[in-house]
Amino acid sequence: MSLLRIATTASVLLFVSSTLLARDFYLTVQGAGSRDGSGWEDAMGEDRLQTVFNETMQPGDRLLLGSGTYGAVALVLSRGGEAGRIKEIVGEDRGTGLPLFTSTWVAEQPTKGATAFRIEPGVSHVTIRGIRIRNYAYGVHAPVTPNGAARTHLRFEELWMEQIRHGFFLADCDDVQFRACVLKYYTKHGFRFEQGCSRVRLAQCVADCSGRNQVWETKTELFPFGYLLNDGGRPNTSFVFEECVARNHMMPMQTTKYKNGDGFVVEGNSSNVVFVRCRALRNQDAGFDLKVHDVRLIDCVAVGNSRGFRIWATGTLENCFSGWSAVALWNNGGPVRASRCTFHELSDAAVLTDDDATLGVTLADCLISAAPTAQRNTGRGRVTLQGTVVAASPGSNEIYSRLEREWDGLGNAMDCETFPDKGYRSSLHSKAQLK
Numbered sequence: 001m002s003l004l005r006i007a008t009t010a011s012v013l014l015f016v017s018s019t020l021l022a023r024d025f026y027l028t029v030q031g032a033g034s035r036d037g038s039g040w041e042d043a044m045g046e047d048r049l050q051t052v053f054n055e056t057m058q059p060g061d062r063l064l065l066g067s068g069t070y071g072a073v074a075l076v077l078s079r080g081g082e083a084g085r086i087k088e089i090v091g092e093d094r095g096t097g098l099p100l101f102t103s104t105w106v107a108e109q110p111t112k113g114a115t116a117f118r119i120e121p122g123v124s125h126v127t128i129r130g131i132r133i134r135n136y137a138y139g140v141h142a143p144v145t146p147n148g149a150a151r152t153h154l155r156f157e158e159l160w161m162e163q164i165r166h167g168f169f170l171a172d173c174d175d176v177q178f179r180a181c182v183l184k185y186y187t188k189h190g191f192r193f194e195q196g197c198s199r200v201r202l203a204q205c206v207a208d209c210s211g212r213n214q215v216w217e218t219k220t221e222l223f224p225f226g227y228l229l230n231d232g233g234r235p236n237t238s239f240v241f242e243e244c245v246a247r248n249h250m251m252p253m254q255t256t257k258y259k260n261g262d263g264f265v266v267e268g269n270s271s272n273v274v275f276v277r278c279r280a281l282r283n284q285d286a287g288f289d290l291k292v293h294d295v296r297l298i299d300c301v302a303v304g305n306s307r308g309f310r311i312w313a314t315g316t317l318e319n320c321f322s323g324w325s326a327v328a329l330w331n332n333g334g335p336v337r338a339s340r341c342t343f344h345e346l347s348d349a350a351v352l353t354d355d356d357a358t359l360g361v362t363l364a365d366c367l368i369s370a371a372p373t374a375q376r377n378t379g380r381g382r383v384t385l386q387g388t389v390v391a392a393s394p395g396s397n398e399i400y401s402r403l404e405r406e407w408d409g410l411g412n413a414m415d416c417e418t419f420p421d422k423g424y425r426s427s428l429h430s431k432a433q434l435k
Helices: 003-021 046-056 394-399
Strands: 024-027 062-065 069-071 075-077 087-091 100-102 115-119 124-129 132-142 151-157 160-171 173-179 182-195 198-203 206-208 225-229 237-242 245-249 262-266 271-276 279-283 286-290 295-298 301-303 307-311 315-318 321-331 336-339 342-353 361-364 367-369 375-377 383-386 389-391
Touching (some): 024 046, 132 151, 160 173, 225 245, 245 262, 301 307, 321 336, 342 361
Parallel strands (some): 024 062, 062 087, 069 100, 075 115, 160 182, 173 198, 182 225, 198 237, 237 271, 279 301, 295 315, 307 321, 321 342, 342 367, 342 375, 361 383, 367 389
């Protein structure tokens, strides 16, 4: 037998061996039977949760959590998996819903409270899926690392959080994926990336600050945001937001002069950020507040914000909609190019170039309707119209045969049949997955 064939055979045997050694551990609130974790009938109790993950489980193992309420869990993850052998925590509905982690945090004392999952520096190749989290200061927290040592290959799927201060608060995390995580009733931020996070993808996630609950909106803190790429230190780079929603970041009871609640926020030291089919609905200030250079927005919708898209530097909008706001597109830098976009029912202007805007905004094949003016300038930047239709009168609502004043960005209500080759169209949405 050749040396190559021997080496190949050995590699296959090693892979099979490692796969066969992977184990499932079972855990419920009370435990059962022998409590050795070998099955649901012999499940371990919640008091073993942290020990099992960090000391008993090996790379490739899974920890299955059954239905029930797990009281005051504060799980610190200190030992992860490895490439090709992920450690997983998976909630399973055993008849009474997905497992619920609950603690004692209250909105009246927002800075005091526990953390459901804390991820230590260097932890990698971990998946957490199918858990409900309630009444915590932090749902998932990965603090800033002293030397910037990255946590890598983390995946969060179908996590549901409510009545929290921060949902996700992550720093120094690379190659991270989020899918179908839903956050509701938080006082500060849904998803916050503090610094040093790279190659991050969020898909089909929802950040809903208040759920339109007016009582909860009296409890929000200053600057409630759905998604925040902060500028606290090392830059955040290479983010893709796909089919994500940010809504109801309101602060009507705050006494400060400038009330700021935004949907998506990206600070200026970030880079390489793309939004695809994302929606920002009913936010106090901006739907999208983006200071990053060369930001891309594709098939995105902003409805019911003060300013739909705030582009502080440079960027492109392709087949986007902004409406029922004061300003649809605000720019304080430039250049910005918007192609096949619709700006509808604005109380101020469709496009506003502000004090530091110098290089202008270009609208190509766009549609402006029910707005007092197409453009207003307080800076040197100018707006250039290329093949753009301006139907500015209030009666221009009539050009939309299916218009819905409470449109949530889904469906074809804002497709304009009068000008089929201009503005936003739902049928143009790209279904290709970005790499």
